[in-house]
Amino acid sequence: xxxxxxxxxxxxxxxxxxxxxxxxxxxxxxxxxxxxxxxxxxxxxxxxxxxxxxxxxxxxxxxxxxxxxxxxxxxxxxxxxxxxxxxxxx
Numbered sequence: 001x002x003x004x005x006x007x008x009x010x011x012x013x014x015x016x017x018x019x020x021x022x023x024x025x026x027x028x029x030x031x032x033x034x035x036x037x038x039x040x041x042x043x044x045x046x047x048x049x050x051x052x053x054x055x056x057x058x059x060x061x062x063x064x065x066x067x068x069x070x071x072x073x074x075x076x077x078x079x080x081x082x083x084x085x086x087x088x089x090x
Contacts, residue, residue, distance in 0.1 A: 004058065012050050019043040
């Protein structure tokens with residue numbers, strides 16, 4: 001992962017962590033459930049965007065390198081890593 005790209009992802013994750021802390025404070029403060037749920041959905045959406053960016057980076061670097069290498073075992077490994085990850089999401 002390119003250092004600038006990694007820094008942007010870390011910054012985004014730090015903002016998400018702040019959102020999650022804010023949700024905890026909302027719950028502690030007895031805020032209206034719909035307001036809390038709205039903030040939870042926003043945090044989940046932001047996290048999904050970071051996940052998507054990391055997945056794209058993985059495909060553009062690790063998977064592309066495995067394909068370029070011509071090494072079938074390495075290609076198969078990268079493929080199975082992605083399949084295993086996607087199956088865990090179910």
